Amino acid sequence: MPPVPVVDLARRAAALEPDLSAAIAEVLAAGVFLLGPQTAAFEAEFATFCGRRHAVAVATGTEALRLALVGMGIGTGDEVIVPAMTAVPTAAAVVAAGATPVFADVRRETAGLDPDAAAAAVTDRTRAVIPVHLYGRPAELPDLGLPVLEDAAQAHGALDPAAPSVAAAYSFYPTKNLGGIGDGGAVVTDDDDLAALLRELRNHARGADYDHPYITGNSRLSEIEAAALRVGLRRLAADNARRRAVAAAYRAAAPDLAWHPDHPRHVYHLCVARVSDRDAYRAGRPFDTAIHYERALTQQSGYAGFVRAACPEAEGWAAETVSFPCFPEITDDEIEAVCRGLL
Ligand SMILES: Cc1ncc(COP(=O)(O)O)c(C=O)c1O
Numbered sequence: 557m558p559p560v561p562v563v564d565l566a567r568r569a570a571a572l573e574p575d576l577s578a579a580i581a582e583v584l585a586a587g588v589f590l591l592g593p594q595t596a597a598f599e600a601e602f603a604t605f606c607g608r609r610h611a612v613a614v615a616t617g618t619e620a621l622r623l624a625l626v627g628m629g630i631g632t633g634d635e636v637i638v639p640a641m642t643a644v645p646t647a648a649a650v651v652a653a654g655a656t657p658v659f660a661d662v663r664r665e666t667a668g669l670d671p672d673a674a675a676a677a678v679t680d681r682t683r684a685v686i687p688v689h690l691y692g693r694p695a696e697l698p699d700l701g702l703p704v705l706e707d708a709a710q711a712h713g714a715l716d717p718a719a720p721s722v723a724a725a726y727s728f729y730p731t732k733n734l735g736g737i738g739d740g741g742a743v744v745t746d747d748d749d750l751a752a753l754l755r756e757l758r759n760h761a762r763g764a765d766y767d768h769p770y771i772t773g774n775s776r777l778s779e780i781e782a783a784a785l786r787v788g789l790r791r792l793a794a795d796n797a798r799r800r801a802v803a804a805a806y807r808a809a810a811p812d813l814a815w816h817p818d819h820p821r822h823v824y825h826l827c828v829a830r831v832s833d834r835d836a837y838r839a840g841r842p843f844d845t846a847i848h849y850e851r852a853l854t855q856q857s858g859y860a861g862f863v864r865a866a867c868p869e870a871e872g873w874a875a876e877t878v879s880f881p882c883f884p885e886i887t888d889d890e891i892e893a894v895c896r897g898l899l
Contacts, residue, residue: 560843560881560890563731567885572787576737579783586779591759594782599742601789602734606724607717608744610751613777614758617709617727620741621649623775624705624723625684627743627753630655634683637702639669639695640852640870642688645727646707647853647862650686658682659853661867666817667877668695670869675700677865684722689714691816691848692733692799692825697721708744710825713796723750728785733799733825734792737784740777795884799824802882802891809895814876827882834876842897843890846879 569576583594595613603611614620630636631654638646640659650657661673669687675698684703687695689711697704697719708715709727712734726732728740743754756763761770788795803824807815816828826848831837838845852870854863881894 557842557889557893559841560886560894561883562844562846562879562881563883564885565730565735568735568883569737571885572791575787576784579787580780583779583783589779590776592779594779594786595777598782598786598789601786602726602742603744605713605789605792606715606744608724609746609748611742611744612751612754612758613782614741614743614754615775615777616739617725617729617732617741618645618649618652619758619775620709620725620727620743621646621686621705621707622652623754623757623772624725624743624745624750625650625653625655626772627750627757628684628703628705628722630683633681635679635681637669637674637677637682637685638707638853639686639688639690640854640867641667641849641873642690642707642853643709643849644853644856644859645709646686646688647859649725655683656681657853657859657862659859659863659865659867659870661865661869662690662873663696664869664872666693666695667691667870667873668693669698671696671698671700673865673867674698678702691828692823693816693819694821709741711823713792714819714821714823716821722747728781733796733823734785734788736781736788738778738781740781740785742777791884796823798884798886799827799882802886803827805891805895806880806898810898813898816877824882826879828877828879830873830876831878832876834878838878843881843894847877848879849874849877 599611634655641662647657660677688707704721706724708724723745728736758775814830
C-alpha cells in the first residue's frame with residue numbers, strides 16, 4: 557500500500573464528479589456567471605447550516621475576514637488581536653483592512669487564543685478580536701467587551717450559533733471541510749445591516765444608481781464555485797462525522813500520543829498531535845504527515861514589525877505540531893494502516 561496521504565482531493569473530485577458536472581452544466585445553461593441564483597441559493601443554504609440569518613459569499617477566506625473587518629468599521633489606526641498560532645491570512649486580512657494585527661499567545665492545552673493573553677494585549681486602539689477555531693476545534697471567545705470576529709476558515713460545522721460574535725469568516729479553499737473547486741469564502745452573521753453592507757463591499761460598493769460610496773474592490777464568488785459548494789454542503793455533516801470517526805480511531809490506537817484535545821463540536825479539519833522529536837517521528841511512517849504550521853506569527857519574517865510580546869505557547873505548538881491523514885474519503889484499510897503505524 558502506498559503511504560496514506562494527509563488529504564487526497566482527487567478522490568473527493570471523483571466521488572463528487574457526477575453531481576459537480578451536473579451543477580456546472582446548470583450554470584452554463586443559465587448563462588449567469590457571477591452574483592446569480594447559485595450564489596443566492598448557496599448563501600441561503602449555508603446560513604441555514606450555520607444557524608445564522610445571513611451568509612455573504614465572497615472570493616476567498618482572507619477576503620471574508622478583510623471585508624468583515626471593513627464592514628465593522630475597522631481600518632487605519634485600529635488594532636485587532638489575533639492568536640499567534642494560526643495561518644498567516646488571519647493577520648494578513650487585518651493588514652489588508654488597513655489595521656494593525658496584535659499577536660496574543662494561545663493556550664498550551666488547545667492552541668486556541670488564550671483569553672488572558674488577549675486581555676493583556678488590549679490597548680486604547682483595540683477595536684476587535686479574532687479567535688481562530690484552529691484545526692476545526694471551537695476556540696474560546698474572549699469576553700473583553702470588544703467585537704468578536706470568528707475565523708472559522710477551518711471550522712465549518714463547529715461553531716456555536718448562539719455565540720456572541722459579530723460574524724464568522726469562512727474559507728472554501730479546496731482542502732477545507734467545505735472545500736470548493738477553486739477559491740471561495742463567506743461571512744456569516746445575524747446582523748442585517750452588516751450583511752447588506754458586505755453585499756455592496758464585495759462588488760466595488762456599486763449602488764443601484766452606479767454611485768460608489770466606498771472604495772473597496774472586487775471580491776465576488778463565481779456561480780460555478782457556488783454551485784460546486786452547494787454539492788459539497790449536502791455532504792458536509794456526513795463528511796464531518798467521518799473526520800470525527802477517523803480521529804477517534806487514531807486516539808484509541810495511540811492513547812499516549814499528545815493529541816490536540818477533543819471537543820463535542822470538533823470537526824477535525826486537521827487531526828493533530830504534539831510530538832517533541834518531530835523530525836524523527838515523521839521519518840519512516842507508513843503514512844504521510846504535514847505541519848500546520850511550522851512558524852507562529854511571531855516567527856514570520858514579514859510580520860516581525862507587529863511583534864510586541866513573546867508568545868511561547870504558540871511557538872511551542874509550531875515546534876511540535878504534526879498533522880495526520882484525515883479526510884472523508886480515507887478508506888477503512890488506510891485508517892487501520894495509520895493506527896498500526898502511529899506508535
Ligand atoms: C485559519 C485560516 N484563516 C484564514 C484562511 C484564509 O482562507 P483563504 O485561503 O480562502 O483566503 C485560512 C486558509 O488558508 C485559514 O486556515
